[in-house]
Amino acid sequence: MPSSRYKDMIKKLLSIFHDSPNSFEGQKHGEEVLMLLRHHPFTIIIKVAFFVLIGLVPIVLWIIFSALLEEHGWLNAFLFVSSIWYLVLWLGIFHSLTIYTLNAVLITDRRIIDNDLHGLFNREVSELHNNRIQDVSVHTNGLLETFLKFGDVTVQTAASEKQFIFHQVPKPEKVKDVIMQITASRHTGVKTVVQ
Amino acid sequence: MFTLEIIFNILAGLAFFIYWVIAFVILYHLSRFGIGVQPKKFAATFLFGSVVLSAAVIILFTRTDISAFLSL
Numbered sequence: 623m624p625s626s627r628y629k630d631m632i633k634k635l636l637s638i639f640h641d642s643p644n645s646f647e648g649q650k651h652g653e654e655v656l657m658l659l660r661h662h663p664f665t666i667i668i669k670v671a672f673f674v675l676i677g678l679v680p681i682v683l684w685i686i687f688s689a690l691l692e693e694h695g696w697l698n699a700f701l702f703v704s705s706i707w708y709l710v711l712w713l714g715i716f717h718s719l720t721i722y723t724l725n726a727v728l729i730t731d732r733r734i735i736d737n738d739l740h741g742l743f744n745r746e747v748s749e750l751h752n753n754r755i756q757d758v759s760v761h762t763n764g765l766l767e768t769f770l771k772f773g774d775v776t777v778q779t780a781a782s783e784k785q786f787i788f789h790q791v792p793k794p795e796k797v798k799d800v801i802m803q804i805t806a807s808r809h810t811g812v813k814t815v816v817q
Numbered sequence: 818m819f820t821l822e823i824i825f826n827i828l829a830g831l832a833f834f835i836y837w838v839i840a841f842v843i844l845y846h847l848s849r850f851g852i853g854v855q856p857k858k859f860a861a862t863f864l865f866g867s868v869v870l871s872a873a874v875i876i877l878f879t880r881t882d883i884s885a886f887l888s889l
Binding site: 639644645646647658695698699701702705706708709710712713716717719720723724726728737739742745 | 832836839840842843846847850851852853854855856857858859861863866867870871873874877878880881882
């Protein structure tokens with residue numbers, strides 16, 4: 623039946639929005655992603671709120687100058703400029719969301735991968751194997767970080783003096799525990815399970 | 818006046834083209850480098866919103882009388 627085939631196709635296509643696995647480029651066979659970390663949502667909510675505030679500008683201008691705009695026949699021109707304003711804002715919001723989404727840290731059962739996206743064409747990927755992890759520390763600074771439960775996690779590597787710092791990640795204590803577990807599993811052979 | 822209108826139309830077209838180039842770069846990044854469900858949802862929302870807003874801009878652009886501006 624062609625209709626059921628189309629239904630299946632649409633279902634398959636839409637499935638990427640709910641059961642897309644945390645697979646990534648360069649993933650090794652049998653490598654399991656334990657945690658996918660991004661900055662705490664609070665950091666992006668602040669930015670989006672700023673864009674929403676800027677979005678109110680045409681509405682405020684309309685309330686103040688509506689009579690003047692209609693009198694001079696500039697209504698369509700005003701609406702056109704406003705639509706461009708919203709188009710640019712839409713781009714700004716999603717530029718911020720892209721930077722937020724792609725700045726991710728992956729903790730797998732073998733390594734830690736830190737993706738840093740400083741701009742759309744400025745990307746840095748660092749990798750740390752679990753046999754090089756020496757020390758993990760958590761730093762929570764200030765009222766907001768304490769109440770919203772986010773902070774910085776610092777991973778000290780064994781060979782060099784290089785430090786991996788994951789900024790403003792949610793539940794930093796849990797992240798620290800998972801990293802310590804994957805480090806310990808190297809010696810004990812016990813598989814790490816994230817709850 | 819006619820020349821100015823042409824320049825205005827070309828500028829509007831150019832701005833629109835630049836918008837879609839940047840939009841493509843954002844969509845490419847979200848679908849190529851995004852891990853998990855969230856980037857796909859963002860990409861779909863962004864594409865939908867961009868199409869709707871672009872349609873609104875085009876409709877309002879055709880309704881705008883540029884000579885009203887130029888006569889200022």
